[in-house]
Amino acid sequence: MAQASQLIRNFSIIAHIDHGKSTLADRLIEYTGALSKREMEAQVLDSMDLERERGITIKLQAVRLNYQAHDGEIYELNLIDTPGHVDFTYEVSRSLAACEGALLVVDAVQGIEAQTLANVYLALDNNLELISVINKIDLPSAEPERVKQEIEDVIGLDASEAILASAKTGVGIEEILERIVAMVPPPKGDDEAPLKALIFDSKFDAYKGAISYVRIVEGRVTKGTTMKMMSSGKTFEVTEVGVFAPSMRIVEELRAGQVGFICASIKNVKDTQVGDTITDADNPADKALPGYRKATPMVFCGLYPVEASDYNRLRDSLEKLHLNDASLIFEPETSIALGFGFRCGFLGLLHMEIIQERLEREYDLNLITTAPSVIYKVTTLKGEVLNIDNPSNLPTVDQIVSIEEPIVNATILVPSEYVGAIMELNQEKRGTYSAMDYVSKSRVKLIYELPLSEIVFDYFDQLKSRTKGYASLDYELSGYKETDLVKIDVLLNGEMVDALSFIVHRAKSYNRGRKLVEKLRGIIPRQMFEIPIQSVIGNKVIARETVNAMRKDVLSKCYGGDISRKRKLLEKQKAGKKRMKQVGSVEIPQDAFMAVLQIED
Numbered sequence: 343m344a345q346a347s348q349l350i351r352n353f354s355i356i357a358h359i360d361h362g363k364s365t366l367a368d369r370l371i372e373y374t375g376a377l378s379k380r381e382m383e384a385q386v387l388d389s390m391d392l393e394r395e396r397g398i399t400i401k402l403q404a405v406r407l408n409y410q411a412h413d414g415e416i417y418e419l420n421l422i423d424t425p426g427h428v429d430f431t432y433e434v435s436r437s438l439a440a441c442e443g444a445l446l447v448v449d450a451v452q453g454i455e456a457q458t459l460a461n462v463y464l465a466l467d468n469n470l471e472l473i474s475v476i477n478k479i480d481l482p483s484a485e486p487e488r489v490k491q492e493i494e495d496v497i498g499l500d501a502s503e504a505i506l507a508s509a510k511t512g513v514g515i516e517e518i519l520e521r522i523v524a525m526v527p528p529p530k531g532d533d534e535a536p537l538k539a540l541i542f543d544s545k546f547d548a549y550k551g552a553i554s555y556v557r558i559v560e561g562r563v564t565k566g567t568t569m570k571m572m573s574s575g576k577t578f579e580v581t582e583v584g585v586f587a588p589s590m591r592i593v594e595e596l597r598a599g600q601v602g603f604i605c606a607s608i609k610n611v612k613d614t615q616v617g618d619t620i621t622d623a624d625n626p627a628d629k630a631l632p633g634y635r636k637a638t639p640m641v642f643c644g645l646y647p648v649e650a651s652d653y654n655r656l657r658d659s660l661e662k663l664h665l666n667d668a669s670l671i672f673e674p675e676t677s678i679a680l681g682f683g684f685r686c687g688f689l690g691l692l693h694m695e696i697i698q699e700r701l702e703r704e705y706d707l708n709l710i711t712t713a714p715s716v717i718y719k720v721t722t723l724k725g726e727v728l729n730i731d732n733p734s735n736l737p738t739v740d741q742i743v744s745i746e747e748p749i750v751n752a753t754i755l756v757p758s759e760y761v762g763a764i765m766e767l768n769q770e771k772r773g774t775y776s777a778m779d780y781v782s783k784s785r786v787k788l789i790y791e792l793p794l795s796e797i798v799f800d801y802f803d804q805l806k807s808r809t810k811g812y813a814s815l816d817y818e819l820s821g822y823k824e825t826d827l828v829k830i831d832v833l834l835n836g837e838m839v840d841a842l843s844f845i846v847h848r849a850k851s852y853n854r855g856r857k858l859v860e861k862l863r864g865i866i867p868r869q870m871f872e873i874p875i876q877s878v879i880g881n882k883v884i885a886r887e888t889v890n891a892m893r894k895d896v897l898s899k900c901y902g903g904d905i906s907r908k909r910k911l912l913e914k915q916k917a918g919k920k921r922m923k924q925v926g927s928v929e930i931p932q933d934a935f936m937a938v939l940q941i942e943d
């Protein structure tokens with residue numbers, strides 16, 4: 343048996359958002375000379391513009407570092423980046439599965455957060471060797487001893503050997519590299535066994551097609567190999583294999599233990615799904631690697647062009663984004679109020695915001711977005727089970743036997759003085775208490791079951807504002823549960839606006855219906871006539887408000903007839919109107935479609 347090289351180490355970095363993962367990765371790249379300082383663009387691993395701007399990692403990537411250790415050997419260290427957000431937990435689990443070890447990076451001021459904890463569990467599930475790194479020790483408020491204690495108490499890792507580092511000043515970088523070489527086990531796979539390559543990411547390239555980012559677990563792959571996707575059975579001929587050094591470099595062969603990429607003129611990233619196993623069609627492995635599942639969107643919303651003539655452009659843009667992101671799904675949808683658009687499915691709220699922003703920014707589209715919804719499972723009198731991702735498609739009450747909603751298992755980490763506030767919030771959000779643990783003297787871990795729809799609603803904002811930003815949250819889908827839900831519709835000037843309909847628990851329906859019309863009254867601009875706003879359940883009106891008639895005369899501010907000023911004001915008014923949609927006789931601004939998210943219980 344030809345063992346994978348003893349000089350390879352595959353590792354990843356686990357860290358909460360802002361604890362310094364990208365900065366640390368930069369330092370490691372710089373230290374090992376994979377890039378000279380001059381070549382190095384700030385934060386190589388976060389390559390997308392939007393990522394850099396938001397300061398978060400969305401798409402994972404990999405980089406190979408060559409490091410000459412103190413023992414004199416030159417090691418091949420493959421750093422596999424992971425996205426740092428709860429929406430992408432499955433992707434994180436697959437990139438961790440491609441490694442033998444991980445750096446657990448914890449901010450010396452902030453301590454452990456919920457997301458870190460969730461990813462540590464994923465790493466432990468994958469039997470990874472964990473190396474604790476306490477980062478930002480250069481900060482005057484750093485408390486490394488407290489954080490060490492937290493690592494021991496919360497995670498149960500021996501933190502006495504934790505490396506004290508500063509990704510900013512470079513302290514501890516060499517120690518980290520040495521520790522990786524010493525502690526992370528070399529890969530185990532057999533070079534001569536049938537090929538098994540784990541896809542941990544994929545990317546679309548206009549020239550090369552869909553590129554699979556892989557960890558070779560067993561066997562070898564070269565140009566000319568007929569590769570087979572084990573989930574679908576589809577085969578492709580390999581045109582190139584290579585490594586990330588950190589830019590893509592073609593090599594002869596990738597073999598067991600290595601990390602790199604495979605190109606095979608694949609037209610669609612759908613055929614290179616994260617978690618799938620690539621094998622050799624001529625000498626196939628008998629079993630795929632464990633853990634594959636299809637990415638399932640959890641949050642849906644409608645996207646409509648403000649100008650109907652932009653419809654085709656919106657479709658083309660969604661198709662382009664989909665090329666690189668198989669987890670974004672969309673299908674045409676019509677709304678009586680908004681016309682032709684698309685129902686889009688996302689992994690979570692952040693994923694949704696990113697796509698919206700890219701459509702508007704990179705594709706220059708002006709969009710109306712409807713409030714996000716989850717998927718409800720509705721059993722009808724006819725015995726059908728419908729998956730409803732758009733509230734306006736909910737059958738009428740007399741057709742419904744039951745409605746089930748998605749439930750998540752949520753972990754919240756918070757300083758102990760906020761426990762009361764969190765319990766109160768979770769109560770309001772229909773949460774069911776499961777467990778509570780002290781993770782250190784002053785911090786508590788709470789576990790709750792919560793309806794996903796409540797999280798989509800305004801949970802994050804509430805959590806942050808009620809704990810002054812100190813709480814962190816992680817959740818995963820745990821199942822579906824039958825609930826007493828109703829649909830609220832909104833009538834404007836007597837006409838139903840389907841895009842404003844939403845589904846809510848019956849006990850909250852009156853309150854939310856009333857608050858929504860109050861909110862809409864403030865958002866819908868006054869017009870020449872009076873506009874009644876009503877919220878209804880079935881035929882029953884539960885609340886009503888009126889937008890009084892009045893024409894807002896913007897020119898009244900123009901004293902003295904200064905024409906340039908007048909033009910400016912008119913232009914300003916025109917620009918302000920852009921994000922409005924004429925629905926029947928009423929103009930509705932974008933804000934109105936999100937108003938339901940802004941009401942408090």
Ligand SMILES: Nc1nc2c(ncn2[C@@H]2O[C@H](COP(=O)(O)OP(=O)(O)OP(=O)(O)O)[C@@H](O)[C@H]2O)c(=O)[nH]1
Nearest residue numbers: 360361362363364365397398399426478508509510
């Ligand atoms: N003082 C100090 N600041 C640091 C250190 N490491 C990172 N930072 C700063 O902390 C902030 C967050 O660092 P990032 O590296 O972007 O954090 P990240 O964990 O990669 O964040 P995501 O990409 O969202 O996962 C940046 O402003 C860094 O400059 C450190 O050792 N000391």
